[in-house]
Amino acid sequence: MSDLLEKYVRPEKNPGTACKGCGLRLAHRKVLEAIDELGLAQGDVVWGTGIGCSGRQTFVTWKGDTFAGTHGRVYAMATGLRLALPPEKRLILTVGDGDAFTIGFLHLLNAARRNVDMTVVVFDNLGYQSTGGQYGVTTPLGSKTDSSPYGAWEPNWTQGGFDVLRILKESGATFLARHTVLQGHEPVESLKKAIQNRGFSVVQLIYPCVTHYGVQALGTRDLAKIYDWFRERTADDLSADANTHFTTGITHDASGSRVEFAAGLRQFVASVQKGVGNGETD
Amino acid sequence: MKRTFDTGNAAITEAAIRAGCNLFAGYPITPATEIAENMSRRLPQVGGYYLQAEDENAALHICNGGSIGGLKAMTATSGPGFILFADAFGWAVSSEVPVVIVNSQRVGPVSGITGAPGQGEFYLSRYLTHGGNFETIVLAPSSVQEAYRLTVRAFYLAERFRTPVIVLADQMVTDGWETLELPETDAEFLAMGLEVVPRRIHPGPEFYPATDDIDVPPVVLGHNTGAACSDWTPTDRGHDTEDITWQHKHAWRLIHKILNHRDLIDEADQWYLDDDPEVILVAYGTPSRVVQNAVNAARRDGLSVGGIRPISLWPFQDHLFKRRAIYLVVELNWDGQLVREVQRAAADGSQVHFWGRCGELPTSAELLEDITTLLKHEPLARDGWRTEKW
Numbered sequence: 022m023s024d025l026l027e028k029y030v031r032p033e034k035n036p037g038t039a040c041k042g043c044g045l046r047l048a049h050r051k052v053l054e055a056i057d058e059l060g061l062a063q064g065d066v067v068w069g070t071g072i073g074c075s076g077r078q079t080f081v082t083w084k085g086d087t088f089a090g091t092h093g094r095v096y097a098m099a100t101g102l103r104l105a106l107p108p109e110k111r112l113i114l115t116v117g118d119g120d121a122f123t124i125g126f127l128h129l130l131n132a133a134r135r136n137v138d139m140t141v142v143v144f145d146n147l148g149y150q151s152t153g154g155q156y157g158v159t160t161p162l163g164s165k166t167d168s169s170p171y172g173a174w175e176p177n178w179t180q181g182g183f184d185v186l187r188i189l190k191e192s193g194a195t196f197l198a199r200h201t202v203l204q205g206h207e208p209v210e211s212l213k214k215a216i217q218n219r220g221f222s223v224v225q226l227i228y229p230c231v232t233h234y235g236v237q238a239l240g241t242r243d244l245a246k247i248y249d250w251f252r253e254r255t256a257d258d259l260s261a262d263a264n265t266h267f268t269t270g271i272t273h274d275a276s277g278s279r280v281e282f283a284a285g286l287r288q289f290v291a292s293v294q295k296g297v298g299n300g301e302t303d
Numbered sequence: 304m305k306r307t308f309d310t311g312n313a314a315i316t317e318a319a320i321r322a323g324c325n326l327f328a329g330y331p332i333t334p335a336t337e338i339a340e341n342m343s344r345r346l347p348q349v350g351g352y353y354l355q356a357e358d359e360n361a362a363l364h365i366c367n368g369g370s371i372g373g374l375k376a377m378t379a380t381s382g383p384g385f386i387l388f389a390d391a392f393g394w395a396v397s398s399e400v401p402v403v404i405v406n407s408q409r410v411g412p413v414s415g416i417t418g419a420p421g422q423g424e425f426y427l428s429r430y431l432t433h434g435g436n437f438e439t440i441v442l443a444p445s446s447v448q449e450a451y452r453l454t455v456r457a458f459y460l461a462e463r464f465r466t467p468v469i470v471l472a473d474q475m476v477t478d479g480w481e482t483l484e485l486p487e488t489d490a491e492f493l494a495m496g497l498e499v500v501p502r503r504i505h506p507g508p509e510f511y512p513a514t515d516d517i518d519v520p521p522v523v524l525g526h527n528t529g530a531a532c533s534d535w536t537p538t539d540r541g542h543d544t545e546d547i548t549w550q551h552k553h554a555w556r557l558i559h560k561i562l563n564h565r566d567l568i569d570e571a572d573q574w575y576l577d578d579d580p581e582v583i584l585v586a587y588g589t590p591s592r593v594v595q596n597a598v599n600a601a602r603r604d605g606l607s608v609g610g611i612r613p614i615s616l617w618p619f620q621d622h623l624f625k626r627r628a629i630y631l632v633v634e635l636n637w638d639g640q641l642v643r644e645v646q647r648a649a650a651d652g653s654q655v656h657f658w659g660r661c662g663e664l665p666t667s668a669e670l671l672e673d674i675t676t677l678l679k680h681e682p683l684a685r686d687g688w689r690t691e692k693w
C-alpha cells in the first residue's frame with residue numbers, strides 16, 4: 022500500500038493530517054486503488070477537492086494537477102474546467118457530505134442535469150466534522166452531535182424513505198453508488214466504474230469520524246468499538262432497511278447512456294459553426 | 304474601421320470576442336441580460352462556449368474553472384447578481400486566476416429599480432469578497448465606445464496580473480445606443496491602443512514567486528505540470544498552509560503586484576485643470592458625460608471650473624486630487640460613495656461636496672447652479688433628503 026502512496030501522493034502530504042484512526046485514510050486509499058487498478062498515471066487525472074476534513078486532507082495530495090474550491094462550489098468549477106480539459110482526462114473530486122449534499126447541492130444537481138464528466142467521491146463522515154461535529158443531511162436520526170445534544174431531529178436524506186442518490190438519479194446522474202470503507206474491495210470496483218463513466222458519477226463513501234461522531238454519537242473513543250458499529254450498520258446490498266443500515270451497492274448505472282456535457286457542447290458549437298444553425302445533438 | 308450604431312452590451316460582447324474570450328457563463332438579469340444573449344449568439348460562431356448557470360455564484364465559479372483550464376472567461380450581471388459573486392471572486396483573487404466581470408449598475412439596494420442607472424457598487428467592486436489582503440482592478444466606461452475599449456483592456460490586465468478585473472458600467476452605458484467603431488484589422492486594433500495577451504501556461508509545480516512580478520503565466524491544469532491551485536494560503540509549492548509567514552507573502556503578492564504596476568492601470572480624464580480652477584467636478588461613468596458638458600458650459604461663461612473623470616476606479620487614484628480646490632462629486636446614488644474617497648484623498652484645505660441622485664442623470668443646468676453657488680462660497684441648497692453628511 023505504501024507503494025500506492027509513493028506512486029501517487031506528494032511526499033510533503035504523506036501522511037496526511039487526519040486524526041489518528043480516522044477512516045478518511047482508508048477512503049482516500051480506495052480512490053487511489055481504483056486509479057491504480059485502472060492503470061491511470063499521474064497525468065491522466067486532475068484532482069479537485071472541497072472544504073472540510075475530506076477536502077483539506079486530500080488537497081494537493083495528488084502528484085498531478087490539483088485544485089481546491091470554496092465550500093460547495095467545486096462542482097461548478099469542475100463544470101467550467103471540464104470544457105477546457107481533453108475528454109480523456111479523468112476529473113475526480115473528493116469532497117465532504119456537507120460540501121456535496123447541502124451547501125453545494127444546487128451545483129451538484131446541475132452538474133448531474135448536464136451530465137458533466139466528473140467523478141464526485143463523497144467522503145461521508147455523517148455530518149460536519151471539521152467544524153467540530155454538527156449534524157448534516159446524512160447524519161442518522163437520533164445521533165447526538167454538538168448541535169443536536171438531544172439527538173438529530175431534522176429529516177435527513179438517507180432515512181425515512183429518502184435517498185440522496187435517488188434525487189441525483191432523477192437529476193440525470195449516470196453512475197451512482199454507495200459504500201462504506203469497511204467493505205474491502207467492493208467500493209474500489211464501484212469507484213472504477215464511476216471513473217470510467219464518461220459522464221457524471223457520484224460515489225458516496227461512508228467512513229468513521231472517530232474524533233467527533235465516535236465520541237459524540239457513539240459515546241466512545243475506542244476505535245474497535247467505533248469500527249464495529251460501522252461494520253454492523255453496513256449492509257452488503259441495497260435491500261436492507263435504510264433506517265437502520267447503510268445500504269450499499271451501485272444504485273444506478275446508466276454509464277454512456279446520455280450525451281456528456283462537454284462533448285455535447287463541442288458538437289453543438291461545431292454544428293453552429295458549420296452553419297447548421299439549430300445545433301441539435303443526437 | 305466598421306462604423307456601427309449599437310449598444311454598450313453589443314460593444315462589450317464584441318470586445319470580449321476580440322480579446323479571445325471563449326467561455327461565458329451567466330444568469331439573466333436586467334440590464335445585463337443582453338450581454339449574455341449576445342454572447343450566446345457570438346461565442347459558438349467563434350468556437351467558444353456559452354453556459355447558463357444555475358445562479359451567479361455558479362456562473363463565476365464556472366468561469367474560474369474554465370480559466371484554470373486555460374479558457375478566457377467572462378460573466379456579466381447587475382447588483383443582485385454581483386453580490387453573489389463574492390465567493391467566486393475571492394477564489395479568483397486568492398488563486399490568482401484571470402477572469403473578467405461586467406457589472407451594469409442599476410438602482411439599489413437589492414432589487415431596487417431594474418431598468419435605470421445607479422452607482423451603488425463603487426465600494427462593493429473594491430471589496431467584492433471577504434478577508435481583505437488584496438487589491439482590485441476596476442475600470443469604468445462612460446460610453447459605448449469606451450465599453451469596447453475597457454472590456455478589451457480588462458482581458459489584457461486580467462492576463463498580465465493574474466486576477467479578476469471588473470468593468471463597472473451602468474445601465475445607460477450598457478443599454479444606451481451610440482456610434483461604435485469596431486476595428487477590422489490588427490493595425491486598427493493596435494491603433495486604438497489595444498492589445499491581447501494570449502493565455503500562457505505556468506510551468507508548475509512551483510507556485511508564483513513571493514514578489515510583485517506580473518506577467519508570470521497563470522496556473523493552467525491539465526498539462527501535468529503538477530500545478531496546484533486553491534484559495535488556501537499557498538506555500539511556494541502551492542500547498543495549503545496555516546503558517547502566517549506564507550500568508551504574509553501571499554497577501555504581499557496580491558497587493559503589490561497591483562500597487563507596484565499602477566502605470567498599467569491608472570487612467571483618467573482631466574478637464575481644464577492647468578490654471579488651477581477653484582471648483583472641480585468629479586464623476587465616473589455616465590454622469591461624467593453631463594459633468595463634462597456642465598464644465599464646458601461654465602468655462603464658456605468664464606468660470607473657474609475644471610473636471611476629473613477617473614476611468615480606472617480601483618486602485619483609487621489619490622494623485623488626481625492633490626490640488627487644493629472645492630470639489631463637487633456627482634454620483635448616481637443618494638448615499639455618496641466616490642465622494643468619500645475624494646474626501647480622503649483631497650489636498651488639505653479643500654472642500655468636498657456631494658451631488659447625488661439615482662435612476663436619472665443630473666442636468667447640466669442643475670450642476671451649473673451648484674457651481675455658481677460654490678464659486679460664491681455660499682452653502683449649497685439641498686432638499687431635506689439629499690444629504691451632504693456621509
Ligand SMILES: Cc1ncc(C[n+]2csc(CCOP(=O)(O)OP(=O)(O)O)c2C)c(N)n1
Pocket residue numbers: 072073074075076092116117118119120121146148149150151152157
Ligand atoms: C461558506 C462556508 N461556510 C462554512 C464553512 C465552515 N466549514 C468548514 S469545513 C465545514 C464542514 C463541512 O462538512 P463536510 O463537507 O461534511 O466535510 P467534513 O469536514 O465533515 O469532512 C464547514 C461548515 C466554510 N468553510 N465556508
Ligand code: SF4
Pocket residue numbers: 038039040042043044045074146150151229230231232233234
Ligand atoms: S475530525 Fe473526524 S473526520 Fe475529521 S480527520 Fe478527525 S476523525 Fe477524521
Ligand SMILES: [Mg+2]
Pocket residue numbers: 073117118119144145146147148149150
Ligand atoms: Mg462531513
